[in-house]
Amino acid sequence: MSRIETTFEQLKAQGRKALIPYVTAGFPFADITPALMHGMVEAGADVIELGVPFSDPMADGPVIQKAGEKALGLGVGMVQVLDHVREFRKRNTTTPVVLMGYANPVERYDQVHGAGAFVRDSAEAGVDGVLIVDYPPEECEAFAASLRAHGMDLIFLLAPTSTDERMAQVARVASGYVYYVSLKGVTGSGALDTSAVEQMLPRIRQHVSIPVGVGFGIRDAATAQAIGRVADAVVIGTRIIQLIEEQEHAKVVPLTIDFLRGIRKALDT
Numbered sequence: 001m002s003r004i005e006t007t008f009e010q011l012k013a014q015g016r017k018a019l020i021p022y023v024t025a026g027f028p029f030a031d032i033t034p035a036l037m038h039g040m041v042e043a044g045a046d047v048i049e050l051g052v053p054f055s056d057p058m059a060d061g062p063v064i065q066k067a068g069e070k071a072l073g074l075g076v077g078m079v080q081v082l083d084h085v086r087e088f089r090k091r092n093t094t095t096p097v098v099l100m101g102y103a104n105p106v107e108r109y110d111q112v113h114g115a116g117a118f119v120r121d122s123a124e125a126g127v128d129g130v131l132i133v134d135y136p137p138e139e140c141e142a143f144a145a146s147l148r149a150h151g152m153d154l155i156f157l158l159a160p161t162s163t164d165e166r167m168a169q170v171a172r173v174a175s176g177y178v179y180y181v182s183l184k185g186v187t188g189s190g191a192l193d194t195s196a197v198e199q200m201l202p203r204i205r206q207h208v209s210i211p212v213g214v215g216f217g218i219r220d221a222a223t224a225q226a227i228g229r230v231a232d233a234v235v236i237g238t239r240i241i242q243l244i245e246e247q248e249h250a251k252v253v254p255l256t257i258d259f260l261r262g263i264r265k266a267l268d269t
Contacts, residue, residue, distance in 0.1 A: 002096075002128055002129070002151055002152065002153050002175070002176060003094065003095075003096040003128045003151075004047065004096045004098070004128050004129050004153050004175075004176035004177065005153075005175075005176065007046055007047060007095075007096055008177065008210075008211045008232065008233075011046060011232075012232075016267070016268060017228040017231065017232060017233060017234060017267050018046040018047055018177075018211070018213065018232060018233035018234070019044055019045050019046050019047075019224075019233070019234055019236075019260065019263060019264055019267055020045070020046065020047045020048070020049055020098075020213055020215075020233050020234065020235045020236070021040050021045050021048060021049070021235075021236055021237070021240055021256075021260055022048075022049040022050075022051060022100065022215070022235060022236065022237030022240065023036055023037075023040075023048075023049075023050065023051065023237070023240055023241065023244075023256075024050075024051035024053060024064060024067040024068055024071050024241065025050050025051060025052060025053060025071060025076055025080065025081040025084050026053060026070075026071035026074055026075075026076025026080060026081070026084075027053075027067040027068075027070055027071045027076075027241070027244075027245075028067070028070065028244055028245055028246075028247065028252060029074070029249055029252070030071070030074040030075060030076055030080070032249065032252055032253070033050070033084040033088075034084050034087040034088045035253050036252060036253055036256060037050070037084070037088045037092075037095075037097070038088065038091065038092065038253075039253040039254075039256050039257045040256060040257075040260060041092060041095050042257055043256070043257040043258075043259075043260035043261045043264060044260060044261060044263075044264030045095065045260060045264075046095070046096075046233075047095070047096045047097075047098060047128075047129075047233070048095060048096070048097050048098070049098045049099075049100045049131070049235065049237065050081060050084065050085070050097055050098065050099055050100065051064065051067070051068065051100050051101060051237075052077075052078060052081050052099055052100065052101030052102070052105050053067075053068040053069075053071035053072045053076050053077065053081075053101075053105075054068055054072075054101055054102045054104060054105055055068070055069070055072060056102070056104075057101075057102060057133075058102075058133065058134065059133045059157075059181075061238060063238045063241050063242055063245075064237065064238060064241055066245070067241045067245065077105065078105045078106070078108075078109045078118070079109075081099065082121055082122065082125040082127070083125075085097055085099075085122075085125040085126050085127055086125045086126060088126070089125070089126035093126075096128035096129060096176075097126065097127055097128055097129075098127075098128060098129035098130065098131055098153075098155060098176075099122065099127055099129070099130050099131070100131040100133070101131075101132065101133070102132065102133055102134050103132055103134045103135055106118050106130075106132060109121075116146065119143075119146045119147055119150055119152070120150070122150075122152065123150035123151060123152060127152060128151075128152055128153065128176075129152055129153040129154070129155050129176045130147060130152060130153070130154055130155065131154075131155040131156070131157070131179060132154075133157065137156055137166075137169040137170045137172065137173045137174070138169055140154060140173050141172075141173055144173045144174075144175070148175065153174075153175040153176025153177075154173060154174060154175060154176070155174060155175075155176050155177060155178065155179055156170045156173070156174045156178055156179070157178075157179050157180075157181050158170060158178055158179070158180045158181065158204060158208075159180075159181045160181070160182070160183070160196065160200060162204075164203070164206075164207065167203070167204060167206075167207035167208060168207050170207075170208065171207045171208045171209070174208070174210060175210060176210065176211075177210055177211040177212065177213050177232065177233060178204070178208050178210060178211075178212055178213070179213050179214075179215060179235060180197070180200065180201070180204060180212055180213065180214045180215075180231070181215065181216045182196070182197050182214050182215065182216050182217050182218075182227075183216045183217045192216075192217035192218060192219075192223050192226075192227075194223070194226040194227060194230075197214055197227060197230060197231070198230050201214075201230050201231060211232035211233060212231055212232050212233070213231060213232060213233030213234065213235050214227045214230075214231040214233070214234060214235065215234070215235030215236065215237065216235075218234055218235065218236045218239070219236070219238070219239045220239070220262075220263075221262045221263055221265070221266035222266070224236065224263045224266050224267055225266040225267060225269065228266070228267045234263070234267060236263060239259075240256060240259065240260075243255055243256065243259055244256060
């Protein structure tokens with residue numbers, strides 16, 4: 001059983017919902033990510049999504065795109081992302097870490113370091129799950145099997161436009177949890193329609209037996225609480241990036257802790 005599966009089972013037994021914050025690795029400072037991850041856990045995070053910086057992030061809105069560009073400018077790529085996870089694991093061996101990103105950095109890593117290096121090195125670093133936005137489920141069975149053989153989960157996105165056929169395809173290969181994108185558009189866009197999410201989740205659960213997290217558009221305690229009533233997990237990213245993007249180094253972690261404590265409290269109420 002993976003760390004992600006264990007975490008969701010424990011939360012279910014407690015009657016609680018997972019808080020999954022997202023941050024771009026190496027943002028807003030190249031060295032801050034491990035400390036920021038520890039701060040998120042201190043504030044009540046159950047799983048951490050760590051964005052892998054990429055120059056053409058098609059699913060991300062301008063806020064996260066800008067964060068990725070800054071991190072790339074600071075020299076942060078896949079090698080550094082895995083180093084961040086290794087550093088985090090020195091003090092935390094229980095909180096799941098999911099890498100979220102795109103095919104190009106993964107495939108480039110294997111080109112440079114050898115076939116299968118990404119999966120091998122991610123497992124060695126302490127990664128628990130991988131979400132590759134532009135990997136379709138019908139082409140991922142071998143990749144998913146390799147990840148599972150190394151104790152990691154392959155996580156997929158579902159959207160308001162996902163058909164029953166697509167949900168069934170995802171259900172065949174996904175593990176850990178699925179990530180329902182609550183809006184038509186990129187990260188940070190639009191206003192969250194909680195009633196639409198409520199209507200969609202039963203459809204998803206007809207096909208998907210693993211937990212369902214919801215993200216895109218969750219910005220505060222009220223929206224997190226509303227989504228937490230119907231989903232298994234709440235994913236929040238753009239608002240965190242906005243909060244820390246102009247801060248001095250010493251304020252990044254305390255501000256993130258303070259913000260996420262409010263979200264955690266709302267989810268537990």
